[in-house]
Amino acid sequence: MPxxxxxxxxxxxxxxxxxxxQQPPQQxxxxxxxxxxxxxxxxxxxxxxxPPQQPQYPRPQQQSPGQPYPQPGFYGQPRxxxxxxxxxxxxxxxxxxxxxxxxxxxxxxAWRATSGDDNDAGHGIGSSGTSEEPKGKNLEPGQSVxxxxxxxxxxxxxxxSVVKRQMTAPIGRVKSSMFGDPQKFASRQLFPITDxxxxxxxxxxxxxxxxLTGPTDDEPTNIACQGTKEMxxxxxxxxxxxxxxxxNTCTKKPFMGxxxxxFSSGLTxxxxxxxxxxxxxxxxxxxxxxxxxxxxxxxTYVRQIVDFxxxxxxxKNYWGSAIxxxxxxxxxxxxxxxxxxxxxxxxxxxxxxxxxxxKTLLPVAAFQKGIDTPAGNGEPAxxxxxxxxxxxxxxxxxxxxxxxxxxxxxxxxxxxxxxVV
Numbered sequence: 001m002p003x004x005x006x007x008x009x010x011x012x013x014x015x016x017x018x019x020x021x022q023q024p025p026q027q028x029x030x031x032x033x034x035x036x037x038x039x040x041x042x043x044x045x046x047x048x049x050x051p052p053q054q055p056q057y058p059r060p061q062q063q064s065p066g067q068p069y070p071q072p073g074f075y076g077q078p079r080x081x082x083x084x085x086x087x088x089x090x091x092x093x094x095x096x097x098x099x100x101x102x103x104x105x106x107x108x109x110a111w112r113a114t115s116g117d118d119n120d121a122g123h124g125i126g127s128s129g130t131s132e133e134p135k136g137k138n139l140e141p142g143q144s145v146x147x148x149x150x151x152x153x154x155x156x157x158x159x160x161s162v163v164k165r166q167m168t169a170p171i172g173r174v175k176s177s178m179f180g181d182p183q184k185f186a187s188r189q190l191f192p193i194t195d196x197x198x199x200x201x202x203x204x205x206x207x208x209x210x211x212l213t214g215p216t217d218d219e220p221t222n223i224a225c226q227g228t229k230e231m232x233x234x235x236x237x238x239x240x241x242x243x244x245x246x247x248n249t250c251t252k253k254p255f256m257g258x259x260x261x262x263f264s265s266g267l268t269x270x271x272x273x274x275x276x277x278x279x280x281x282x283x284x285x286x287x288x289x290x291x292x293x294x295x296x297x298x299x300t301y302v303r304q305i306v307d308f309x310x311x312x313x314x315x316k317n318y319w320g321s322a323i324x325x326x327x328x329x330x331x332x333x334x335x336x337x338x339x340x341x342x343x344x345x346x347x348x349x350x351x352x353x354x355x356x357x358x359k360t361l362l363p364v365a366a367f368q369k370g371i372d373t374p375a376g377n378g379e380p381a382x383x384x385x386x387x388x389x390x391x392x393x394x395x396x397x398x399x400x401x402x403x404x405x406x407x408x409x410x411x412x413x414x415x416x417x418x419x420v421v
Contacts, residue, residue: 172265173197194257225250261342322346
């Protein structure tokens with residue numbers, strides 16, 4: 001039974017106050033898959049049933065963009081939000097599909113709900129920035145990459161060339177995992193990894209998922225899409241078997257883990273230029289550090305830190321990761337039909353550490369951590385703790401699903417080790 005406010009206008013969903021016009025969701029926390037999602041099929045083998053199918057609810061009413069997103073286990077009940085006109089915002093946590101409307105992730109619903117209001121937030125206005133392309137010294141693939149040559153490049157010019165290559169690559173294959181806070185990141189007690197590639201030319205995709213209950217789990221759950229058939233590895237029979245339950249894992253393009261929440265691959269050069277031009281108009285959002293050379297594990301990388309910081313826009317509210325999605329939209333792309341994966345709240349920033357291949361100057365790995373939403377416009381500051389780890393490859397064509405006689409359990413690597421950087 002939900003807890004209601006004194007005036008009966010709001011109910012508490014376990015993380016925030018919601019208007020009574022919004023029906024209580026069956027899954028209040030949009031975090032990693034809860035334990036009840038693991039089903040025990042015939043034969044005693046544990047497998048992952050995927051996100052639960054939820055009934056359709058009416059579109060949520062507007063709520064404040066600065067409203068806190070408490071972490072798992074937060075059961076305190078702050079006072080209901082003030083009644084005032086604000087832009088509706090929800091957690092853009094699409095690593096797990098909440099399925100509020102036709103199975104579309106909450107972060108995408110936030111984009112749909114704010115697609116008119118973001119004119120007030122600053123869409124088309126930016127924040128006194130300029131769309132002029134930086135034209136400083138740069139390095140291109142094939143040129144000598146040394147500590148000295150990196151010291152001479154213009155950070156913004158270098159970074160834009162990197163992400164333009166990422167965006168215009170035909171396919172971006174991303175392995176990723178999301179953690180609610182640094183403690184969960186360090187312990188990896190629940191450790192889901194997805195390996196996803198989408199060919200937007202054909203709308204076909206590659207999907208594999210591993211779910212570990214710890215970094216040393218020797219019987220993880222492994223799921224793969226072989227065409228439209230969902231397969232799982234049986235830890236009992238030691239072979240791949242077709243799943244007996246019904247889900248849309250292998251029939252619909254995945255929203256969870258399909259990108260890094262900042263850029264997407266498969267764009268044309270013109271679309272990529274439009275994304276970058278729009279981002280430049282949001283002054284203070286993209287903050288690029290000097291690239292440096294890193295040697296780790298017998299390999300050499302280009303390491304570059306980029307902070308996507310929350311900024312105040314024309315509506316006097318702070319906005320963060322939403323800006324990347326708006327820039328994507330302004331290039332003529334739809335984050336619903338072209339899945340936009342973003343585990344971060346739309347008002348929080350992203351601290352991102354890139355590790356680039358020295359030959360291709362494309363990302364091979366990245367570490368992301370949420371940047372706090374500052375206090376502003378009558379809203380309190382919000383602590384952000386989400387972490388995402390990414391490994392990248394950029395194949396020319398969609399990789400085939402080869403299952404073979406092993407579980408093919410996924411793993412993730414960070415060049416500097418499994419630590420907050």
